[in-house]
Amino acid sequence: MRNILITILPFILLAAISCSGDDDPDRSGIATIDNTRSLGQTYYVYGFLFSEGKKVSTLDRPEPDITIDSDGTNLLFMTNNLKESFYLAGSYNDASAAKTAFDGMTSPVVPPAAWAGLASPLAENQIWIFRSGRDTYAKIRTISLIAEVRDEKDYAECTFEWVYQPDGTLTFPGK
Numbered sequence: 001m002r003n004i005l006i007t008i009l010p011f012i013l014l015a016a017i018s019c020s021g022d023d024d025p026d027r028s029g030i031a032t033i034d035n036t037r038s039l040g041q042t043y044y045v046y047g048f049l050f051s052e053g054k055k056v057s058t059l060d061r062p063e064p065d066i067t068i069d070s071d072g073t074n075l076l077f078m079t080n081n082l083k084e085s086f087y088l089a090g091s092y093n094d095a096s097a098a099k100t101a102f103d104g105m106t107s108p109v110v111p112p113a114a115w116a117g118l119a120s121p122l123a124e125n126q127i128w129i130f131r132s133g134r135d136t137y138a139k140i141r142t143i144s145l146i147a148e149v150r151d152e153k154d155y156a157e158c159t160f161e162w163v164y165q166p167d168g169t170l171t172f173p174g175k
Contacts (some may be wrong), residue, residue, distance in 0.1 A: 026053030027164045030143070034157040035069045050130070050138045050164040065132050066119075066140075070154035074121035075147050077140075077158075081133030084115035089127040095143070098125035102141040102161065106174045122158060129170070137165045139172055 033055060037043045040059065047064025049056045056064050058080075066077045079085045087110045092098035108129055119128050119140075128140045139162065146157040163172050 030161050032159040033068050068156045068158050070147055070156040072154050075145055075156045076118045076120035076122060078118055083133060084117050085131045086116045086119035087114050087129040089129050092125040095125055098141055102127050107171050135168050137170055139163050
């Protein structure tokens with residue numbers, strides 16, 4: 001009996017450990033990204049990867065879906081997927097109106113010619129639709145922006161709410 005227990009115990013522990021965590025990435029949330037450059041063997045910044053629901057470096061694989069930068073005048077979201085990937089779905093006068101529209105936007109209609117290579121200029125209380133290189137989608141609500149000069153460089157920061165749709169449709173869950 002003791003030998004059977006010793007043989008089975010590692011499998012029971014392995015099953016308990018593997019089942020205890022939630023391995024599914026978040027499909028929505030609030031995130032903040034900026035254009036602070038870090039130096040390793042090369043310069044990199046952190047952007048956001050919707051499929052994993054987290055910030056990742058431009059050196060990571062997969063690399064971020066979006067990064068933020070400043071052209072000295074405007075803030076902008078960029079992507080490195082060789083597609084026209086951004087659509088401005090709406091701009092709102094205040095956070096409450098933007099939040100209500102964002103939560104209610106379940107099936108946005110994006111005209112095929114409306115996609116742009118950059119999301120620019122960014123402003124608070126906008127809703128953007130993002131199309132990844134894998135033809136999955138995210139909706140993004142800009143909450144707050146910081147545009148200033150830090151260490152003699154244009155600094156850009158954005159806090160945003162996001163919902164990711166991994167199935168390749170433009171149908172998002174409503175709230």
